[in-house]
Amino acid sequence: MDLETALRTTGAIREFEDREVPDDVLYRILEVARFAPSGGNRQAWRVIVVKDPAVRARLRDLYLHGWYQYLAMGQAGLVPWAPVTDREAEARALTNAAEVGAQAGRGPAGFAENLDRVPALLLLLADLRGLAAVDRDLDRYTLVGGASIYPFGWSILLAAHDVGLGGVMTTMLVRDESAALELLRAPEGWAVAGALVLGYPKGDRPTRLRRGPVEAFTALDRFDGSPLAPS
DSSP: OOHHHHHHHOOBOOOBOSOOOOHHHHHHHHHHHTTOOOGGGOOOEEEEEEOOHHHHHHHHHHHHHHHHHHHHHHHTTOOTTOSSSOHHHHHHHHTTHHHHHHHHHHSOOOTGGGGGGSSEEEEEEEEGGGOOOTTTTSSSOOOGGGGGTHHHHHHHHHHHHHTTOEEEEEOGGGGGHHHHHHHTTOOTTEEEEEEEEEEOBSSOOOOOOOOOOHHHHOOSSSTTSOOOOOO
16 A cells, blocks of 8 residues: 555554454564664664464453553543642542452453464563663653654555454553563563554544644644644
8 A cells, every 4th residue: 555545544453353363474574563663773672573372361360450440531531641740639549549450340351351363462571771861860760762753653554454364552661661562571671661552443444533723733843833734
């Protein structure tokens, strides 16, 4: 497909056909995605293709721990774990996480509860020694190191789309990073950047993604400047 179509239609896919993703397809996706940019071309990433059912089940359990906390904060009207937020309101919301999990257990299992059954599960790790995090010492939440990792994750999703797959990248396992890294036998100095779930989409792929217009997020010269508009 052409690039513009790919960029406009690569939405998050969380429901998949009961169909295996062959290793040669995964290899082709990663073969293309490896050309993603990274700071200094250090490519400070490692991809763990998780197939072992026991490892998948454990990762699912770790995922659910954070997922129910996420839902509890969302139900309280909060952006979960926002760097700038009301920490007291967040703490109150988190006291409901167990009940949220219990409610989920009584209902139909969703994406999170079935994480161990997805067609392809890839864990994306980052080598902290290879990230030029120029905002490391600022007195705020650090962002920049991810610029050397997440373009690779996005390229995986684009390459998957090009061969007929869909998927989503989720960072929920970072909430229990130590346990995930121990499970994956990762050495010291590595971090969990996220998990990528891939498969053949179930049903029609979304073609009308909802995003704000350019005028909603651009400004000329200053933060409060006029929005960029076409000539």
